[in-house]
Each structure stands twice: as structure tokens, then as C-alpha cells.
Amino acid sequence: MNLAQLPVGDTARVVTLSVSIDLAQRLVALGLRRDSVITVLRRGWLGGPLQLRVGGTEIMLRRAAAQQIEIIAIDMQTKAQTATQAPTEMNPAEVIP
Amino acid sequence: MKRIALVGMPNTGKSTLFNRLTGGTARVANWPGLTVELACSRILLGAQMVQVFDLPGIYDLTGGAEDEQVAQRFLSEASLDAVVLVLNACQLDRQLALALQLKALGAPLVICLNMHDEAKRAGISIDVAALSAALDAPVQLLSAKYGHGLAECKKAIEGIFSQPAQKIDFSHIPHTANSANLHAREKQLFERCVQQAPTLNEGATARLDRLVLHPWLGLPLFILMMLALFQLTYAIGTPLQDLLEAGLTWFKDSALLPATASLPSFWQGIIVSGLFDGVSTVLTFAPIIFLFFCLMSVIEDSGYFARAAFMMDGLMSRMGLDGRGFVMLMMGFGCNVPAIMGTRVIRDHKARLLTMLTIPFSLCSARLQIFLFLSGALFSPTHAPWVVLSLYLASILIAMLTAVLFKAKFKSNEPFALELPPYRLPLLTHIWRRGWGEARDFLRLATTMIVLGVVLVWLLTNFPNPQHSYAAIISDFLAPVLRPIGIESTLSIALIFGFVAKEVVLGALSVITGHEGAALATQLSHTLDPVSAYSFMLFSLIYIPCISAIAAIKKESKSNLYTVFSMTWSLGLAWMVSFVFYQSARLLGF
Numbered sequence A: 001m002n003l004a005q006l007p008v009g010d011t012a013r014v015v016t017l018s019v020s021i022d023l024a025q026r027l028v029a030l031g032l033r034r035d036s037v038i039t040v041l042r043r044g045w046l047g048g049p050l051q052l053r054v055g056g057t058e059i060m061l062r063r064a065a066a067q068q069i070e071i072i073a074i075d076m077q078t079k080a081q082t083a084t085q086a087p088t089e090m091n092p093a094e095v096i097p
Numbered sequence B: 001m002k003r004i005a006l007v008g009m010p011n012t013g014k015s016t017l018f019n020r021l022t023g024g025t026a027r028v029a030n031w032p033g034l035t036v037e038l039a040c041s042r043i044l045l046g047a048q049m050v051q052v053f054d055l056p057g058i059y060d061l062t063g064g065a066e067d068e069q070v071a072q073r074f075l076s077e078a079s080l081d082a083v084v085l086v087l088n089a090c091q092l093d094r095q096l097a098l099a100l101q102l103k104a105l106g107a108p109l110v111i112c113l114n115m116h117d118e119a120k121r122a123g124i125s126i127d128v129a130a131l132s133a134a135l136d137a138p139v140q141l142l143s144a145k146y147g148h149g150l151a152e153c154k155k156a157i158e159g160i161f162s163q164p165a166q167k168i169d170f171s172h173i174p175h176t177a178n179s180a181n182l183h184a185r186e187k188q189l190f191e192r193c194v195q196q197a198p199t200l201n202e203g204a205t206a207r208l209d210r211l212v213l214h215p216w217l218g219l220p221l222f223i224l225m226m227l228a229l230f231q232l233t234y235a236i237g238t239p240l241q242d243l244l245e246a247g248l249t250w251f252k253d254s255a256l257l258p259a260t261a262s263l264p265s266f267w268q269g270i271i272v273s274g275l276f277d278g279v280s281t282v283l284t285f286a287p288i289i290f291l292f293f294c295l296m297s298v299i300e301d302s303g304y305f306a307r308a309a310f311m312m313d314g315l316m317s318r319m320g321l322d323g324r325g326f327v328m329l330m331m332g333f334g335c336n337v338p339a340i341m342g343t344r345v346i347r348d349h350k351a352r353l354l355t356m357l358t359i360p361f362s363l364c365s366a367r368l369q370i371f372l373f374l375s376g377a378l379f380s381p382t383h384a385p386w387v388v389l390s391l392y393l394a395s396i397l398i399a400m401l402t403a404v405l406f407k408a409k410f411k412s413n414e415p416f417a418l419e420l421p422p423y424r425l426p427l428l429t430h431i432w433r434r435g436w437g438e439a440r441d442f443l444r445l446a447t448t449m450i451v452l453g454v455v456l457v458w459l460l461t462n463f464p465n466p467q468h469s470y471a472a473i474i475s476d477f478l479a480p481v482l483r484p485i486g487i488e489s490t491l492s493i494a495l496i497f498g499f500v501a502k503e504v505v506l507g508a509l510s511v512i513t514g515h516e517g518a519a520l521a522t523q524l525s526h527t528l529d530p531v532s533a534y535s536f537m538l539f540s541l542i543y544i545p546c547i548s549a550i551a552a553i554k555k556e557s558k559s560n561l562y563t564v565f566s567m568t569w570s571l572g573l574a575w576m577v578s579f580v581f582y583q584s585a586r587l588l589g590f
Helices: A021-029 A076-085 B014-022 B066-077 B089-104 B116-121 B128-135 B150-162 B180-193 B203-212 B218-260 B265-302 B304-317 B323-332 B336-345 B349-361 B365-378 B384-406 B428-462 B470-485 B489-498 B502-513 B517-527 B530-542 B547-557 B560-587
Strands: A011-017 A037-043 A050-054 A057-061 A069-073 B002-008 B027-030 B037-045 B048-054 B082-088 B109-114 B124-126 B139-141 B194-196 B417-419
Touching: A011 A021, A021 B417, A037 B203, A057 B089, A057 B304, B002 B014, B002 B066, B002 B089, B014 B037, B014 B048, B014 B082, B014 B109, B014 B150, B014 B428, B037 B150, B048 B150, B082 B089, B082 B150, B089 B109, B089 B116, B089 B124, B089 B128, B089 B180, B109 B116, B109 B128, B109 B150, B116 B124, B128 B139, B128 B180, B139 B150, B180 B194, B203 B218, B203 B304, B218 B265, B218 B304, B218 B323, B265 B304, B265 B336, B265 B428, B265 B547, B304 B323, B304 B417, B323 B336, B323 B349, B323 B384, B336 B349, B336 B428, B336 B547, B349 B384, B349 B547, B349 B560, B365 B384, B365 B502, B365 B517, B365 B530, B384 B530, B384 B560, B428 B470, B428 B489, B428 B547, B470 B489, B470 B560, B489 B502, B489 B530, B502 B517, B530 B560, B547 B560
Parallel strands: B002 B048, B002 B082, B082 B109, B109 B139
Antiparallel strands: A011 A037, A011 A069, A037 A050, A050 A057, A057 B417, B027 B037, B037 B048, B124 B194
């Protein structure tokens, strides 16, 4: 599964970054690395970029680049656990536009 | 003298700290071999004079982006007594690597954990002592925006002046993209020194985003914001401009004209109508540029700019531009000059050049005056609004066509992943400083060119004499070129005036025809028909915006070749579009 396929509001773990070296370096610096946990907050209209959250940072990334990022969706059970830990306001499911 | 540099990622408040340290007294300085100017200032720290450099924000010490290379080059060539690393305290999970890297290179490091106030609100607590011990460098909590922790930061910087100054050797640094080891250490350090609430308390930003980036509300909101920006700029700017103009006219009438009365008319003309009017042209731009950048600073600092770029990126990426370019194009509808200067947010040089190529086609408010007048004079009240609307559409289409045509030539190499910072309240001093700084830079860099342009146009239109001037000779000479697009000689002289500023075109027309206002409208409706009038408007829309815009293009691109290219493309395209329009309209029997 790649990052562009991840439904809005879902969380996943990054497996590989097969983007160009320059972009990989930028993403790594922005916190998007192997094993980092990433949430899709929103998709831009007209095939626009994705709004992602990684750690303490929110970034926008074009879909073409997102397709080159392999991920594993974090299953519902783990997500439920994180959701109970989090204050209810921050439940990622709520951020769906 | 001691020398220190501020280093940090974008959006860490590095420049805010710089302004706090220096009291906003920055000068731009050229470092030998660097293409980019660095902000630099001298301050008194304890008993020592210290030269402070603000390096461009960098994501990575090994990165290939222009800014990153500038920073690397500076760090490897300048002997530094201290490297002040500014980190965003909310994003230590990904920013500590920079500290580890710099430490490994042996930099005399002082670490400032900025935006401490935000981190505290987000429930992040940082073990400063442990971090300092692990990095073997002083670490200081800071809120540069509010000035908290500033004194301690200064002390920490002074504290490491006992070490000898050094250059940083980049020759053995491993590429970060492959250095899993570095990030493993970063993660370990982060987990050891930073405690964080299970999720960041970002409720306000998430809630605002739901509205601002709403699939249906987002766009109208963006348009509303842009309209508000124009309206505010002009609502405040126009009275300021009027005041300035009144003052300049007063000076001209009561001091300059009497003082030059004894001079031969040539010299009086060149001083009053050339030099002085040229300086007036530049000065009347200053309030607009000042206000525009004050508001721009609000939009950028608040975090809205990144959201606008997010919304428009899907559309713009197809044309080789990006969302930021669209915002600038929109700004161009107010005035091209600050919009061209504003493309500086696009860090990639080529992407910036492409955006700058499109902005002169934005139908600015000065051109709108001409179009409103001409469409009112030559079209019926029911048709006139559609004429103006069609010109707006033409403006957008031509800008986009230009981008599509040249996107292969100006291909961006920028890795496109932008940070969307949380919404923040902009700081008044920062807004003021930005507006003032941009206006000052514009005056400094564009004045000569604009004044020369105005003097040249004055010479052209007044010599050998106003009735048979060089401008008239040129327009006769150009007649074979302009007749096929329906532009007669009176109008082509007006186009030469339009080179100075589109605001003077109507004035020039009334001087040339000897009629003003309604009389000018009647006069024009006798000599022009709607087809040639529309052709003239199309030409005015597309050919060179004004001397100030050209000066801005030259200032920002730092290239004569590019400036000439941009002008040539505009002129050529203007002729082609008008030709196609005029000839096909005539062929169709209009």
C-alpha cells in the first residue's frame, strides 16, 4: 500500500521512501522517515497535495510523491488504543473534512 | 571582533531571534562567493563587539538546495566563534539531528529551544540539563517572539567565546538521507530528554483548518482574503499616496519651479519633468509596497499563506507552478511590483523565475483605470462590464499559457514538501519591520532605473519639440507594425508613456488630444471603434507593465538577460494576441 491510497484520517507506518534523493532528504528532515507514524489529515481538491501529520509537524506533499512512499496501515485495534489515550478532541477521525 | 551565525530549520523563528538580538538593525551583507545576501548586524555582547549573521533556513547540512549550499559554504569558510542553533521546541523529534550533526563536526554550538511557550501549551516538557549534557553544549529555552530567555541566551553565547573560533569541515559528513544511525541517535535522545502528552494539543489549528481548508468554503474564503488584502492596501495606501503627491506637488510648485526658473528650459525640463517626476513615481510606490508587505507578513506569519498554497497547488502543479505562485499571481492583480518581490517565498531559483514571468500579465489596478475609462467611452453600459471581465480572463489565461509554455525551461528542482505551520498571532514589530524593510530595499535598488526611465521618456516626448518629438518619430516608424493591430499614432505615443506607469496613460492621452475627461471620451469614440479600442486594451494589458515592474524583475532576478527576455516575451506576445484578435475581428466583419 502506498501513502496516496491511505484514507483520510487513517494512520500508517512508513516502510520505504522511493522518492528522489533530494525529496527523500527533505522528507527525512521534516520527520517523514522509515518507521515514522504518519496520519493523512486531508486531501487537496483537483488532485491537490495531501496534508500529513508526522510527529510535531504538519506537511503538504504532492500525491505523485505520496505514491512512491510505501506504508503499512496501522490496524484498527492499535488505533483504538491511541485514540483512547488521546484527548477526545484530537481523535483523528474527526479531522475528515 | 567575534563572529557568530544563527543556524536553524525554516519556521523555527530564527529571524525573530536575530531581530531580538540586534534590535532590528540588520544590514544585508555580501559574503565573498555567495550569490545570496545575508542579513548581518553588529551588536555589543557583554564587553565585546560581535558580528551576527543570519543564515537562510536549512533543513539539512548536506542538502543540495540553494539555501542549504549557501549555509554550508558560509559555515565552511567563515571562522565562527559561536554557531547558535535555533530549534523549534515543538519539533525536537526531527530537529535534534541537526544538533547532533553540528556537534559531530565540532562546531562551537549554543542551542536555543525556541517557541518554548508553544511547547509548554502543547504539553511538552524538556529536560534541558540532560540535553545539554548529551550534546555537550549549552542549551537554553527561549521564546524569541516574546523575548523570554533572551538574556540567558546571550550569556550562553558569551560563555563559549573562550574557545577559539573555527571553520566547519564538511568533507567527511555522511549524507543524511542514508544515515539511519544519526536518526536512531536522534530518536534515543528525544525519548530520553523530551516528555510529551500522548498527542499534541493542536485543537485550535485543527479546528481552524477544518474551516479554512474546507472543500467548498476554502476557496471563497481565499478569494475573500485576497479581496480584503487589496481593499486594505488601497484603502490605506491611496490616501497616503495622495498625501505624498500633494506634498511633492507643493514642493515642486513652491520650491523647485522657482529655483529652476532661471535655468534654460532644457535643464528646467530635465530636472522638473525628468528627475523630479521620476523620483515622485518611485516615492508614490513606496506606501503601497510598505502596506502590501505588512499585510503579506500577516498572511505569512499567521500560517494562512501555506494553507492558500495547499489549496491551489493541485491546479498550479499542472502548469509547472506551485500553490505559492498562484497566491503571488493573485497579489499581482493589486500591483505587480510587490507581487514580483514577493516571489521570494519560492526558494528554488528556476521556479521563482517562472512565476516572475507570469506576474506581469496580472491585470493590476493601474491598468484597470485605463480599461474602465476606455470601455466606458467606447462600449454601451451593458457591454462595458463584460469587456473588463474578458480582460481579466485574458490576463489569467495569458499568465497560465506563459507558465505552460516555459515550464520545461524553468523546471523546479525544489523537493516539494512544505511545512504547514500552526496558526499564530503575527507580531506587530515584525509586521512593521517587514513592510519598512521591503519598501526601503525597493527604493534603494529600483530608484536609479525608474528615474532614468522617466527621464528618457521625457526626452523622447519633448524633443526636438513636443509637437514633433522623437516619440512621434518612433511611433511613425512603428506604424507599419502597429497598424495591423489597429493602434494609431496618438495611441502609440500613449503606449510609450505607459512604459513609465500605466497611471499616466490617460493623462498622456489628454495632453496629446487636448481633451480631458468626458471630452476625451467623446474624442476617442470618434477616432476609435470598439475593435481597435479592444485591441489597444489587449496590447496595454500584455506589453510591459511599467518601469517599476521591470526594475523589480531586475532586482529580484539579478539578471539583465532574464529581464530583457521577460520584456521581449511580453512585447511579442502582446503584438501577436492583438494581431490575431484585430485581424480576425475585421475578417468577421466587425
